[in-house]
Amino acid sequence: MASSELSHILNNANANLYPSEPSLSAAGFPTMHRNAMFNDIHYCNNIHNADGSWQQENPQFWSRRNVLDWIDFHVEESKFDATLLNLDCCNIDGSMLCSLGRDTMMATFGSLLGEKLHQSLENLKHKHVDDITQNYMLNETYELLNTFLSDLPQSHFNEGPTLDSVVIQSNPTGNKECDFSYCNEYKTQPTPESDNGYESYSESLQSSITGSFLNPSSPESVGSDSDPEYTETHYTYSPKSFIKQEPVEKKRRGRPPKLGRGSELFVENKKNKHAPRGTHLWEFIRDILIHPEKNQGLMKWEDRRDGVFKFLKSEAVAQLWGQKKKNSSMTYEKLSRAMRYYYKREILERVDGRRLVYKFGKNSSGWKLEELAL
DNA sequence: GCGGGTTTTCCTGATT
């Protein structure tokens, strides 16, 4: 940690220990009697918070500087004596911070500050997970609407504006490169001074969840998703519904779906191309986990070393998997059945008694820190 | 075309 940053913390803390204007923060509003949620989400103007970007960013993606700013804010607010801080513990990035449990937090920062930090972190995590869910649903709606509009017979609407043009026109930056799909998950931009080698914002956008996960990093998965042979789905419009129609009628993979689960209105497109080689489910899951900057709160490591992980947004992950396999009817229930088959092959190990928690087994690879370091 | 591997789909029943 840079010594300037240390002194930054200590100075701020000391200034609060011996304030010239008691009970007023630098921003001029009382620091007492505000709940943690309010502080974390709505406070924006504290001048001590030199960078401030931690407030809008998912804690998973915080830089070391963000973590420091966040600790600084809470040290300052709780009038904690910063000289008691083990400063080595502050030199971590967001993903490491998020892996600390409540007990570790208390042991590291003391029961008072530790509890406060833990609460704050949980609030911020939940806030961002909720954002992701909302955006995910928004994006789905967008895609449906957009496909619907673009495939309407032109005589009906006389070449009216597409959803894209509407969205883009209302976007002051006019950045047409920004594919709406999943990009909204990046509601806020990362800090320009990002110090940990994360991708730039635009790069993140371009390789947004869809793109990046469709190009798994494992050797087996190379080029797995740049399928030029992607066959477009066609739709017909009728006053009652709009129905996807395959150019060539092919049977759906797996047991024939039973009619009656929404299939009357929306006949799913069926796979009409080979699933790319190497796009195994466990690799897809692994790649979400090893790219925390793109993970967006979908999954998290429970025990990084042992390969224990948890689904945070099980249905969202299933939808992504379905999107990758061009199967919009994928659900967590089906995905989890495939996951359970991995137990026998020891690609996964069972984790008893914990919902949505799995563990990589000895026949999986590419997730261990040592492997990734290579 | 065949067979093995890997899902996908559906299902029943149990557990949390």
Add this chain to the structure above:
DNA sequence: AAATCAGGAAAACCCG
């Protein structure tokens, strides 16, 4: 009560 887990069965699809 709803979500999740467990695992059997059957089928689809890929690949060698």
